[in-house]
Amino acid sequence: MKADHYLDAIGLSCPMPIVKTRNAMKEAETGEILEVKTTDKGAKADLTAWAKSGGHELLEQTEDEGVFTFFIRKG
């Protein structure tokens, strides 16, 4: 999937992935896609909940060797 914005949150722990995602999303326009990479296992549930509460769309979520990748479309 192709993203318009990219955020590397690898190695960061709660609440940093959410805070950085929020800040990165502020820079994006509605409809644009943000790709987030994180190693925080809690972020899996957290980013899903965050996207939902903010009216964003979680398009895709994958895991590869402990790195979680999220594609979120700004709502």
Added chain:
Amino acid sequence: MTNRTAIIASNGGIFDAYKVFNIATAAAASEHEVAIFFTFEGLNLIHREASQQLPLPEGKEHFAEGFRQANVPAIPELIGMAQELGVQFIACQMTMDVMGLAETDFVDGISVGGAVTFLEFAKEADVTLTF
């Protein structure tokens, strides 16, 4: 409509600081309007010097290593981030009087208020938490 989160911080250890600031920054990052009322030992969490070196609970000193390994942000960093996200810090006037503290003893950008100041904010809150 914006959600509102009201937090009371009344304890002054490093565990307490993480509980308070993690929830506060997560709420603010989810576009909640957030205020924290710091009272009694909770004032340590925003004290200029004390907040730099908050104690671990007695017998739990070994968790210091866990904090390092988990790459958890330092408390001063979380304080700065919370303020950037618009979290309001309210220091309890009465406790400050009891402890002989002045507004200048605290990090910049706080306000000083009494219980009613907090209650005015909290009465419209969707989430209310005490730590």
